[in-house]
Amino acid sequence: MEDSSKERRVLQHYVAKQDTVLIRIFGACDVNVNKLRLGMLVEALEDLRESVLRIRVTDTVGGSKTWCGTEWRCHKYDLIPVSPKVWQYLFAVQFPQERIRLANDEALCEQIKTISVNDVAWYCSDPVNRRAKELAFVRYIGPVPQLGLGHYFGLELVESQELSKTSLLTKEYFIPTHWNAATIFATINNILPYKETDSISGSIEKILLSKNNTGTDYNNDKKRSVLDSTPAILLEQFTLFDDNKNNNQESVNILKEGHQTGKSDLENDINNYTQIIEHTLFKCGNDEKNETKKFNRVENKGDLIVGSNVKILLDSDIHYGIIRWIGSPPGTSPGKLMAAVELDNGHPLGTDGTYKDVRYFHCRPYRAIFTNIEHCSHYENTKLNERPALINNDNFGNMESSVITGIVRPISVKGDLESICGKYRGIQGHHNSCYLDATLFSMFTFTSVFDNLLFRPPNEKDCPQYEEVQRVLREEIVNPLRKNMFVRADRVMKLRTLLEKLSSVSGLTSEEKDPEEFLTSLVAQILNAEPFLKLSSGQDAYHYQLFVEKDDHLNLPTVQQLLEQSFLTSNIRLKEVPSCLIIQMPRFGKSFKMYQKIQPTLLLDVTDIIEDSPRQCTVCGKLAEFECKECYGQCGVGLESIAFCLQCLEKVHRHERRTNHEPKKLNVPMEFTILQEHCPVPRLYLELSAVVCIETSHYVSFVKCGPGSEAPWCFFDSMADRKGEQNGYNIPEMVPCPDFPYWLSEEGGTYLTELKDDRHLPEHAKRLLCDAYMCMYQSPDVMMYK
Numbered sequence: 001m002e003d004s005s006k007e008r009r010v011l012q013h014y015v016a017k018q019d020t021v022l023i024r025i026f027g028a029c030d031v032n033v034n035k036l037r038l039g040m041l042v043e044a045l046e047d048l049r050e051s052v053l054r055i056r057v058t059d060t061v062g063g064s065k066t067w068c069g070t071e072w073r074c075h076k077y078d079l080i081p082v083s084p085k086v087w088q089y090l091f092a093v094q095f096p097q098e099r100i101r102l103a104n105d106e107a108l109c110e111q112i113k114t115i116s117v118n119d120v121a122w123y124c125s126d127p128v129n130r131r132a133k134e135l136a137f138v139r140y141i142g143p144v145p146q147l148g149l150g151h152y153f154g155l156e157l158v159e160s161q162e163l164s165k166t167s168l169l170t171k172e173y174f175i176p177t178h179w180n181a182a183t184i185f186a187t188i189n190n191i192l193p194y195k196e197t198d199s200i201s202g203s204i205e206k207i208l209l210s211k212n213n214t215g216t217d218y219n220n221d222k223k224r225s226v227l228d229s230t231p232a233i234l235l236e237q238f239t240l241f242d243d244n245k246n247n248n249q250e251s252v253n254i255l256k257e258g259h260q261t262g263k264s265d266l267e268n269d270i271n272n273y274t275q276i277i278e279h280t281l282f283k284c285g286n287d288e289k290n291e292t293k294k295f296n297r298v299e300n301k302g303d304l305i306v307g308s309n310v311k312i313l314l315d316s317d318i319h320y321g322i323i324r325w326i327g328s329p330p331g332t333s334p335g336k337l338m339a340a341v342e343l344d345n346g347h348p349l350g351t352d353g354t355y356k357d358v359r360y361f362h363c364r365p366y367r368a369i370f371t372n373i374e375h376c377s378h379y380e381n382t383k384l385n386e387r388p389a390l391i392n393n394d395n396f397g398n399m400e401s402s403v404i405t406g407i408v409r410p411i412s413v414k415g416d417l418e419s420i421c422g423k424y425r426g427i428q429g430h431h432n433s434c435y436l437d438a439t440l441f442s443m444f445t446f447t448s449v450f451d452n453l454l455f456r457p458p459n460e461k462d463c464p465q466y467e468e469v470q471r472v473l474r475e476e477i478v479n480p481l482r483k484n485m486f487v488r489a490d491r492v493m494k495l496r497t498l499l500e501k502l503s504s505v506s507g508l509t510s511e512e513k514d515p516e517e518f519l520t521s522l523v524a525q526i527l528n529a530e531p532f533l534k535l536s537s538g539q540d541a542y543h544y545q546l547f548v549e550k551d552d553h554l555n556l557p558t559v560q561q562l563l564e565q566s567f568l569t570s571n572i573r574l575k576e577v578p579s580c581l582i583i584q585m586p587r588f589g590k591s592f593k594m595y596q597k598i599q600p601t602l603l604l605d606v607t608d609i610i611e612d613s614p615r616q617c618t619v620c621g622k623l624a625e626f627e628c629k630e631c632y633g634q635c636g637v638g639l640e641s642i643a644f645c646l647q648c649l650e651k652v653h654r655h656e657r658r659t660n661h662e663p664k665k666l667n668v669p670m671e672f673t674i675l676q677e678h679c680p681v682p683r684l685y686l687e688l689s690a691v692v693c694i695e696t697s698h699y700v701s702f703v704k705c706g707p708g709s710e711a712p713w714c715f716f717d718s719m720a721d722r723k724g725e726q727n728g729y730n731i732p733e734m735v736p737c738p739d740f741p742y743w744l745s746e747e748g749g750t751y752l753t754e755l756k757d758d759r760h761l762p763e764h765a766k767r768l769l770c771d772a773y774m775c776m777y778q779s780p781d782v783m784m785y786k
Contacts, residue, residue: 010084014082015079019762021034022072025073049416051075053076056071076418118137119137122136122193122194139170305323308378323341341368351365403476422733430730473495498526504525508521532578546566546583563583563604576610585773602709614668615681618641622645631652700717702715702740739764
């Protein structure tokens with residue numbers, strides 16, 4: 001365990017949005033794994049990459065000593081980030097559900113952050129019924145140790161004169177303006193910001209106008225706004241940014257937050273603001289305002305203004321949109337103008353109007369592109385009819401999904417996955433397509449082991465539509481998926497329609513199907529691919545179904561154990577090491593599972609299931625020459641326990657219980673027999689590349705995002721969210737899974753074996769272990785030659 005004696009700097013404050021399992025990194029306590037409860041407050045001390053954080057749990061409700069002086073490994077996606085100020089306020093909130101509700105309401109948190117002493121706010125005695133509210137002056141903000149942890153709001157109620165439980169305590173912290181005014185301490189969930197547009201009675205308005213500044217702010221005075229001392233002429237100038245539709249007022253807010261001035265001299269103020277404005281002003285088309293000429297405005301390209309219809313080039317395709325903002329964002333070279341364009345169709349690289357965590361306008365997700373204004377071309381409204389007709393994709397969300405020709409390599413990610421994860425990532429689901437979405441995503445996104453399906457030239461045995469099916473799969477699904485990380489559902493529907501028309505499997509465009517039905521339709525019948533598996537029985541197969549008898553003593557079987565047991569029972573072997581091995585778990589239909597949990601094996605040892613492959617003696621480790629199936633499990637575990645050299649075979653079978661065994665001689669390659677004294681017996685392994693899971697007829701997948709044992713894992717759901725109801729569309733999502741290797745490790749297996757109730761598992765761990773339907777393995781060595 002590492003030394004962490006010195007105090008760490010807090011990177012970010014969070015609230016736990018759900019129950020999750022933490023793994024101890026530092027500190028002494030009785031457990032290595034502990035549960036973080038919904039609503040608990042934590043501090044992030046270090047970003048461990050791949051969306052994993054080193055955290056400290058500071059909310060020790062219940063007096064647990066486990067959290068004291070300890071640091072833990074936590075997944076970022078189980079946490080909600082909040083500002084330090086809001087985090088202090090949340091400490092005072094007792095109910096975890098309320099903490100989650102507040103932390104998720106970013107707009108409300110931003111408004112409450114701006115509340116300072118002597119401001120007016122609404123007090124809601126019942127957080128649930130926010131209509132029952134009354135006005136109050138904020139007279140104190142800070143800790144109240146008598147009430148507990150966190151920061152509280154000390155309020156002077158405008159109308160009420162009733163005493164509260166905390167009225168007497170407030171006298172220690174502030175004095176109300178009116179001697180008979182009711183005072184109270186409130187938590188953040190009792191507070192709503194007051195807006196000048198809120199309707200109030202005339203009598204209350206008079207009270208507000210006559211209020212005095214008598215309060216105390218624990219955090220010192222609120223910083224003065226940059227506009228507090230702005231000359232009138234500059235305030236008028238700022239109105240040029242005010243575009244009600246495009247939210248350019250937020251550009252002013254950026255200036256308000258990012259700059260302060262302590263000068264009162266008018267001339268100095270003008271000089272300071274001129275330097276700020278000259279990097280952010282855009283041409284507004286209002287030349288008669290002579291005042292704007294004073295501020296060295298940067299001229300933009302031609303007649304492009306906010307509201308101009310433009311076309312831009314993205315991924316070799318022309319996209320159309322409207323300029324919503326023009327200026328020079330912080331960090332860009334002075335004089336360089338950028339345009340924020342709201343696209344007619346979404347694009348995978350688009351945002352919702354933000355650029356480098358700063359919002360410039362509002363739009364739907366993936367519709368905003370920020371680009372050099374030189375890359376925008378103006379077109380006249382009279383030429384609108386020249387614009388390509390927009391695809392009516394209301395059922396799919398109008399996200400861009402281009403046709404991409406050529407060869408696009410699989411994605412390979414090292415380290416952090418956040419750049420490629422999120423919503424609108426992967427294949428969009430539609431009409432029971434999850435069986436196909438999860439399978440295609442697993443087969444093609446991050447590996448090339450199935451790429452032969454995309455490029456094999458047609459032959460006389462192929463159907464006439466072979467090339468069209470192959471083209472749709474390659475250019476409309478796989479290439480866009482690898483390049484843009486998004487495939488729209490209508491592209492997939494085109495493939496589904498072809499499959500239903502050309503294969504013997506019906507209902508592929510509308511009904512619930514299984515992955516093996518899809519593989520039979522696409523791979524076996526239409527693409528007529530060479531079978532992935534060649535069996536010693538003379539049969540070929542595209543996937544392998546595990547057939548085993550249930551072992552009641554086996555609490556947590558692994559795929560390694562079940563595979564070896566199945567091959568032993570079936571009395572077959574693989575003729576050669578396959579480039580890929582698709583294994584279907586022992587379950588029947590969508591509901592019956594032979595085992596409640598199955599642990600996929602990260603590195604699958606296939607040495608003992610390959611026909612005529614050199615094997616090790618289970619006793620001495622030398623080259624095995626015989627196999628005795630009756631010895632299974634007696635001299636070791638798995639198929640390795642039935643392989644013996646001649647000397648060990650004779651020794652083991654001297655026992656009276658084994659005298660009736662019938663060993664079988666193995667075929668050992670002659671070249672290896674010659675070299676056995678000079679080289680060890682090699683072990684043959686396949687790497688786990690994906691796990692397709694099913695729960696209540698819905699398929700999802702866990703996929704490794706690159707080659708090698710260190711590659712990160714992600715979780716993919718083609719229907720993770722939905723926009724609209726009957727006429728809406730599904731939203732696919734990718735989520736990093738940094739804890740994936742832990743749950744498949746020996747340590748994770750020990751924890752799972754001792755676990756009494758699967759409901760205590762984190763969501764992703766439960767889906768992986770309890771709902772595994774199909775595991776995909778690959779051989780990096782063999783796939784290079786196939």
